[in-house]
Amino acid sequence: MIIKAQHSMLSAWFKSMTSLGLLLLLQACTTTTIDEFRQGATGITSEDSVVILGRRQGAAYETRAQFVECVGERMARGANAINVIPEQQFVDAMFPWFEPRTAPLRSEDLQQLMAQPLVTEIMSGFGVRYIVWLDGQTETTSRMGSISCAVGPGGGGCFGFGSWEDDSSFEARVWDVSSATAVGTISADATGQSYMPAVFVPIPLIARVEANACSSLADQLKQFVQGG
Amino acid sequence: MSNCIVTSKRAAATNGVTMMKRCFQSGDLRRALLSLLILLCLASCAARTVNVQGSYPRPNIPAIPLVLGVYYGEGLSDFMYTELSDRGEEEYLVSSGDTHEVLFNTVLPAMFERVVVLDSMEEAAARGVDAVFVPRINEFQLGMPQKTRLDSYEVWVRYNMRLTGADGSYIADWVMTAYGKATASSFSTAERGINDAAVAALRDLASNFSLGFTGVPDVRDWLQRRLSQ
Numbered sequence: 357m358i359i360k361a362q363h364s365m366l367s368a369w370f371k372s373m374t375s376l377g378l379l380l381l382l383q384a385c386t387t388t389t390i391d392e393f394r395q396g397a398t399g400i401t402s403e404d405s406v407v408i409l410g411r412r413q414g415a416a417y418e419t420r421a422q423f424v425e426c427v428g429e430r431m432a433r434g435a436n437a438i439n440v441i442p443e444q445q446f447v448d449a450m451f452p453w454f455e456p457r458t459a460p461l462r463s464e465d466l467q468q469l470m471a472q473p474l475v476t477e478i479m480s481g482f483g484v485r486y487i488v489w490l491d492g493q494t495e496t497t498s499r500m501g502s503i504s505c506a507v508g509p510g511g512g513g514c515f516g517f518g519s520w521e522d523d524s525s526f527e528a529r530v531w532d533v534s535s536a537t538a539v540g541t542i543s544a545d546a547t548g549q550s551y552m553p554a555v556f557v558p559i560p561l562i563a564r565v566e567a568n569a570c571s572s573l574a575d576q577l578k579q580f581v582q583g584g
Numbered sequence: 585m586s587n588c589i590v591t592s593k594r595a596a597a598t599n600g601v602t603m604m605k606r607c608f609q610s611g612d613l614r615r616a617l618l619s620l621l622i623l624l625c626l627a628s629c630a631a632r633t634v635n636v637q638g639s640y641p642r643p644n645i646p647a648i649p650l651v652l653g654v655y656y657g658e659g660l661s662d663f664m665y666t667e668l669s670d671r672g673e674e675e676y677l678v679s680s681g682d683t684h685e686v687l688f689n690t691v692l693p694a695m696f697e698r699v700v701v702l703d704s705m706e707e708a709a710a711r712g713v714d715a716v717f718v719p720r721i722n723e724f725q726l727g728m729p730q731k732t733r734l735d736s737y738e739v740w741v742r743y744n745m746r747l748t749g750a751d752g753s754y755i756a757d758w759v760m761t762a763y764g765k766a767t768a769s770s771f772s773t774a775e776r777g778i779n780d781a782a783v784a785a786l787r788d789l790a791s792n793f794s795l796g797f798t799g800v801p802d803v804r805d806w807l808q809r810r811l812s813q
Contacts (some may be wrong), residue, residue: 451641452791
């Protein structure tokens with residue numbers, strides 16, 4: 357009886373360790389590529405702030421507010437944290453100049469915008485040194501497999517296998533407010549395969565593609581505005 | 585019905601089942617359950633009303649040194665859009681009159697030196713206004729995710745904006761459109777999705793109206809004449 361219990365415990369431990377290993381292995385299947393293009397010198401003081409805004413002009417897609425928030429939060433914490441103004445707070449304070457249909461699309465438009473005394477006054481109040489425009493989205497492609505679930509009088513369960521690929525592609529354009537010029541562009545591309553095996557219960561093994569794109573882009577942006 | 589419940593509660597200590605049976609036999613409980621069932625059915629069949637509510641920021645633009653009267657008449661205050669289901673039944677009633685008034689009462693005072701809300705067009709001259717602004721909704725369209733197959737609620741509105749003199753004379757008449765969308769997966773209910781898409785559309789209107797007002801040809805000509813006097 358004792359031997360049987362020990363065997364059962366060992367078996368359960370082996371199964372859970374295998375699942376954990378598989379989970380880690382599969383979660384690691386995310387590739388992120390960061391490209392940086394510098395057009396001008398950068399630098400930031402503790403008095404300066406950065407505002408990160410999502411591009412929402414396109415009809416096909418719009419940069420998700422959650423991604424913008426994610427990048428901002430990551431830049432505002434850790435070593436050499438940067439003052440980041442929340443997107444909605446800035447857009448509301450600058451109304452109506454940074455709405456989807458009225459926001460400056462090129463750095464030249466920023467020069468015209470800064471000619472408005474009210475705009476310059478609010479920008480100075482916030483201490484904005486850099487405006488970062490985030491543009492991009494995450495798309496799900498290559499959906500494969502199927503999972504079927506059934507429920508009967510004796511219970512229920514699922515069986516099957518599904519997988520899909522997530523592809524995140526984001527671009528961050530950095531504008532220097534003090535000179536009203538574009539100082540650089542950083543792009544982040546991340547891809548990852550997610551799996552969903554189902555043996556009685558579906559087990560989602562999700563590749564954290566957008567989260568990886570967010571952390572990589574935020575770290576690179578942090579270095580970029582600090583002049584690194 | 586209430587007597588029956590009270591009796592049943594008392595009886596529960598002694599013989600609840602017997603009393604419940606008696607209640608059911610008496611027909612009170614049966615009638616109540618039937619009424620409840622009919623009510624539930626009617627509630628599920630009835631169109632859901634969305635009273636659009638939102639807050640709008642004050643525009644940061646230089647004010648025109650004139651007094652503007654604004655009249656929220658028919659076609660704005662009482663505007664109600666009805667979204668029909670695929671079977672032609674009323675599905676959602678979208679009421680946006682109040683929120684439009686909130687929007688214009690926030691935007692116009694930032695655009696003009698003084699704004700007077702008029703109860704009728706006739707009182708414009710007596711209130712000493714330079715012009716009267718009359719906004720009106722011409723068309724309202726709603727895009728529901730289940731119909732468009734997109735992951736967003738969309739609202740599109742076409743307005744007719746009219747500017748007259750205090751005596752009712754023509755100054756300008758122009759059309760404006762506004763568009764707003766809200767990601768469907770962010771909302772637990774369709775009502776919230778419709779509300780946020782409508783608020784986004786109104787915010788779009790506010791930004792374009794406040795920045796584009798002086799660019800409307802007839803308005804621009806009138807302002808040039810009026811401000812040079």
